[in-house]
Amino acid sequence: LSTLADAKKPYYVTTPIFYPNAVPHIGHLYTLVLGDIFARYQRILDPTRPVHFLAGTDEHGLKIQQAAEKAGVEPKAFCDSLSGKFRDLADRARIGYTVYMRTTQEQHKKAVEHVWLTLDQKGFIYKGQYEGWYSITDECFYTDAQVMPAALPSSSSFGGENPAMISIETSSPVEWTTEQNYMFRLSAFRKALEEHYRAQKTEVHPPPYHSAVLQMLDSASSLASSSPDAPEPILQDISISRPRSRLSWGIPVPTDPLNHTIYVWFDALLVYLSGVGYPWLPASTSSEYSVELGPSIPWPADLQIIGKDILRFHALYLPAILMALSSPSPPSSSFPSPPQQKLPLSSKILTHAHWTVSRQKMSKSLGNVADPLAAMSTYGVDIVRYYLATVGGRFRDDVDWSPEQLTKHSKELQSLLGNYFLRVSSKSISAAAQRASSPLPTLISIASSETVAPASNAPETIEDPNPNRTLLLSARALPTQVQKALDNLEVGEALDEIIALLRLANKTVTTIAPWSASCPPTDVYATQLVALETLRITGICLQPFIPDVAEKLLDGLGVPAGERDWASAQSEVDWKGRVVKGVRLF
Numbered sequence: 001l002s003t004l005a006d007a008k009k010p011y012y013v014t015t016p017i018f019y020p021n022a023v024p025h026i027g028h029l030y031t032l033v034l035g036d037i038f039a040r041y042q043r044i045l046d047p048t049r050p051v052h053f054l055a056g057t058d059e060h061g062l063k064i065q066q067a068a069e070k071a072g073v074e075p076k077a078f079c080d081s082l083s084g085k086f087r088d089l090a091d092r093a094r095i096g097y098t099v100y101m102r103t104t105q106e107q108h109k110k111a112v113e114h115v116w117l118t119l120d121q122k123g124f125i126y127k128g129q130y131e132g133w134y135s136i137t138d139e140c141f142y143t144d145a146q147v148m149p150a151a152l153p154s155s156s157s158f159g160g161e162n163p164a165m166i167s168i169e170t171s172s173p174v175e176w177t178t179e180q181n182y183m184f185r186l187s188a189f190r191k192a193l194e195e196h197y198r199a200q201k202t203e204v205h206p207p208p209y210h211s212a213v214l215q216m217l218d219s220a221s222s223l224a225s226s227s228p229d230a231p232e233p234i235l236q237d238i239s240i241s242r243p244r245s246r247l248s249w250g251i252p253v254p255t256d257p258l259n260h261t262i263y264v265w266f267d268a269l270l271v272y273l274s275g276v277g278y279p280w281l282p283a284s285t286s287s288e289y290s291v292e293l294g295p296s297i298p299w300p301a302d303l304q305i306i307g308k309d310i311l312r313f314h315a316l317y318l319p320a321i322l323m324a325l326s327s328p329s330p331p332s333s334s335f336p337s338p339p340q341q342k343l344p345l346s347s348k349i350l351t352h353a354h355w356t357v358s359r360q361k362m363s364k365s366l367g368n369v370a371d372p373l374a375a376m377s378t379y380g381v382d383i384v385r386y387y388l389a390t391v392g393g394r395f396r397d398d399v400d401w402s403p404e405q406l407t408k409h410s411k412e413l414q415s416l417l418g419n420y421f422l423r424v425s426s427k428s429i430s431a432a433a434q435r436a437s438s439p440l441p442t443l444i445s446i447a448s449s450e451t452v453a454p455a456s457n458a459p460e461t462i463e464d465p466n467p468n469r470t471l472l473l474s475a476r477a478l479p480t481q482v483q484k485a486l487d488n489l490e491v492g493e494a495l496d497e498i499i500a501l502l503r504l505a506n507k508t509v510t511t512i513a514p515w516s517a518s519c520p521p522t523d524v525y526a527t528q529l530v531a532l533e534t535l536r537i538t539g540i541c542l543q544p545f546i547p548d549v550a551e552k553l554l555d556g557l558g559v560p561a562g563e564r565d566w567a568s569a570q571s572e573v574d575w576k577g578r579v580v581k582g583v584r585l586f
């Protein structure tokens with residue numbers, strides 16, 4: 001059995017590594033919660049499959065260098081303090097990451113150097129002149145078409161001949177920059193990337209973002225082919241270093257350490273590999289080798305979760321770097337043959353929209369942020385997690401942060417789940433159920449009990465003749481529905497299924513009214529049994545989303561630790577002899 005389990009490729013989910021240039025806000029917690037939902041879900045879906053979950057901080061680059069300068073602190077000390085705050089936030093929110101990587105760690109730097117040297121040997125890096133509009137906030141270059149003059153009052157001293165420019169997409173200020181940089185041959189991979197995405201080998205979800213990626217490959221090509229001497233469409237090469245005079249806070253280019261620093265995004269994207277042990281080198285150091293990714297290596301990522309702001313980096317740049325690392329050396333290469341290692345691309349990229357404040361993107365640089373620690377203290381960790389997951393689990397549209405909505409969702413969950421648990425496990429109901437005479441109903445007998453088919457001319461509002469049976473069958477269908485939604489990366493839909501079941505459960509108990517003196521004890525017994533079974537299944541399914549509350553619920557129901565996985569939610573249990581203790585969940 002253990003060899004079988006060992007043979008499974010671990011499940012690997014990643015979140016972006018955040019810039020520790022300021023304290024984290026709700027947007028960061030949101031992405032972490034999404035990562036945690038999938039990590040927890042996989043752990044209970046298949047407890048024999050190891051799960052790796054990477055989070056961390058992205059600590060190099062101009063943005064951090066400038067923020068540290070402004071604070072009057074050495075960059076490393078600056079990052080130590082702020083990276084700790086991101087980690088504390090993750091811990092407070094019960095984010096079950098397995099690796100928290102900081103790009104200032106030696107293990108990461110070594111991996112980045114290894115990639116640089118390998119790509120250099122393979123001929124994918126060259127030195128060139130680079131010009132463009134650089135945004136320090138976004139840490140990237142923009143083309144002329146991607147920037148516009150900032151709307152400034154006409155009296156502004158920035159107006160006139162040289163208006164300040166901003167990125168059209170992010171509104172971040174940009175400045176014209178001309179540099180001698182090391183370049184990466186991104187253009188060499190346009191066709192391969194296009195084929196890869198057309199064949200859906202990596203699925204970018206939701207689908208509009210998959211189309212957006214294909215469009216980036218297209219528009220990049222049309223942009224380039226508009227130039228008369230471009231013989232065929234290309235995706236423009238990218239600059240992957242900065243002169244040391246401008247950027248000293250970063251990993252030095254291994255072949256030119258005194259003059260150039262590696263571009264922060266080239267460095268950062270490799271964290272997904274360095275975090276799980278890349279480079280996976282064989283013991284022998286011969287220059288010609290081939291390393292198979294063994295079953296214990298988590299790469300490739302099964303799921304990468306990102307905000308829509310960083311799609312290009314994850315959908316184009318990282319895949320191109322992986323393709324370059326996996327490709328053979330060009331025949332003309334005068335270097336000894338560098339390592340051959342096939343590095344597949346990630347399976348799925350979940351791209352989410354943004355949390356806004358008054359419809360403007362919440363951002364560290366703008367400072368218009370909601371504080372996740374304050375929110376969790378006010379409302380509770382699981383209530384905030386639930387709100388982020390249910391409202392933010394649709395991914396397609398930006399969502400405005402709203403304490404009113406948060407309160408509304410919180411009340412609904414407390415009522416549908418918390419009050420329901422207290423109601424159906426109350427002393428009076430338990431006492432009435434004890435008076436039921438044998439033969440006692442069982443889940444099997446309830447599930448197979450007859451329902452009287454309504455007459456074909458019956459009005460549609462006819463009462464369900466067997467509401468307990470209906471509820472039990474709906475509860476049994478829940479794990480499959482939630483699984484389907486989560487496998488499709490539809491977090492909001494998964495929660496919709498759970499809430500719909502809880503609504504039905506509440507309606508059922510209200511209809512039957514087991515607390516009324518006229519309800520026969522056998523019906524009280526059956527109602528309580530079905531309610532507890534509904535709560536057991538719901539509790540198991542809720543674990544990925546609200547782990548503390550789900551734990552309290554399952555503890556209260558007396559569900560043993562070994563029976564909280566997905567398969568247990570789908571199998572029958574015998575409630576006889578179980579001790580249920582109704583507890584406050586919120």
Ligand code: ME8
Pocket residue numbers: 015016017018019020026027028030031058268269270271305306307308309310353354355356361362363
């Ligand atoms: O981009 N709404 O770091 P970053 C939702 N270091 N999510 C948000 C958000 C918002 N308003 N604001 C931020 C970087 N996020 C790079 C990443 S990865 C190799 C390097 C989340 O600190 C969202 O996931 O700017 C977004 O993609 C990420 O934080 C950007 O964080």
